Amino acid sequence: MDPIFDGVIGNPGVRRLLSGALKSGDVSHAYLFYGPEGVGKRTVALRFAAALVGEGDRAVRGRIMHGLHPDVVEVLPDGAFTTIGQVREVIRGASSRPFEGARRVFILRADTLNLQSANALLKTLEEPEGETVFILLSTSREEVLPTVASRARGVRFDPVPLPEVEGFLAQRGAENPALAASLGRGSVGRALRYATEEEMLSLRDTVLSAAFDLSSGMSGVLRHAGEIASRAEEVGERKEREILEAAGDPDRRAREEARRAGRAAREEAAAEALDLLKLAYRDAAVTAAGAPELVANLDRRAEIGGVAANFDGADWTGAAREADEGRESLAYNASPEAVLEVVLSRARRKILGTSRDW
Structure with a gap:
């Protein structure tokens, strides 16, 4: 080779x-x-x-x-x-x-x-x-x-087996290679970001809070959607700043490239947030089905187990589908915050078994 x-x-x-x-x-x-x-x-x-x-x-x-x-x-x-x-x-x-x-x-x-x-x-x-x-x-x-x-x-190209990703991260001295590899979902690049970028774990934590806050009404939906969108914005701002700093004295073309890269990073982070939302609901679904060992958010198994137990009969799979559909909406330049508001609202209805809006 x-x-x-x-x-x-x-x-x-x-x-x-x-x-x-x-x-x-x-x-x-x-x-x-x-x-x-x-x-x-x-x-x-x-x-x-x-x-x-x-x-x-x-x-x-x-x-x-x-x-x-x-x-x-x-x-x-x-x-x-x-x-x-x-x-x-x-x-x-x-x-x-x-x-x-x-x-x-x-x-x-x-x-x-x-x-x-x-x-x-x-x-x-x-x-x-x-x-x-x-x-x-x-x-x-x-x-x-x-x-x-x-x-x-x-x-x-196929997903990379989790043991290979975990071994790669361990060799690089990652603090929690098992968690980063699990959140990477077969992606070395994504796993490496979870191992090295605080913003990514912060985004994950913000998404989990939104996914499992099921009692705060419509005001909670709006607040959580805004918080997730802000985390995605932070990822984009950091990317743009890194490129400008690397350029030293950036000219017009370098500033334009930094702007594009920053926007791409923001959009990727918003898409990742919806993927994480889907993953959270999937984790609740496998826990409810009696397979907690399949949970991807390894460090939050106890919390997810508690939520699954408290909402017996919830349609976690349906909630995950709502996140999937929201992910597709981003391809049409929809506002990430607006998409998140819709997804969180519809997911709650699937989980709580009600058709009412907050």
Whole structure:
């Protein structure tokens, strides 16, 4: 296996496939990396791009991993979608020669391409000039327009087994690797964030408080939704601040990139909050079913057990479905706070067995 993937956890089949392509020189002009969030798609994409551009040069790999190489362009969506303006910029870049390396590589979120931007990209994606390679990322193949997916080689990523994630975190000296791995839900990246970022555990704790506060009425729903939205905002602000600080004396382009990254981090945190809400209700469901060993929030088993016992007969599965539907609503640029208000209100009705609004 190519040393470019040393340290990458999970998905050995993917690493063997890409290593073989590098060794044989049989590199496709476009790849579609698809699988759950946080299972290593972006990390592998950047490592693969480093091998394609820098041909094993470790200094080049370091620059690419930090977003500092002109021949590797990662396009972050402008909000929920990658705009046609961004795609046109990619097309112009793909028609030019590499600045330094052997190739140019463009990394895009395929599931954020709407019909207009996807159609603009199709010809370049099918027949890129020179040695340009596209790496498209998506949470699933079904989220990508068929016209785009058919022009790229599909590479599936699977969740990483929990023991591997826990072992990886333990090697890095994580304080509570079992909890972080469990909350990571098969994602090394997500688990690492729970192990290292206080904001993530704070978000989790805020979500659990909202999920299991079932007696404070509509005022409680509004308060909890606002608190969760504020936690997501904090995650985005920190990300934007980190990028600006790393840039030193940021120019207009750096400030714009920081703004986009901050907004993306806020949106990811809001989506994670809804996933955590679903996880909380799922934990209550498995506890009520007599399988508390399946609880993901390991440190809150006793609390969850108490709630499940106090609300015997609650439709915890239905509550989890409400969180799932709320997660889907975020894709349409709905306000996270408004979505959370609706989800929490509907989930309470499922749990309490009432149709009334607060």
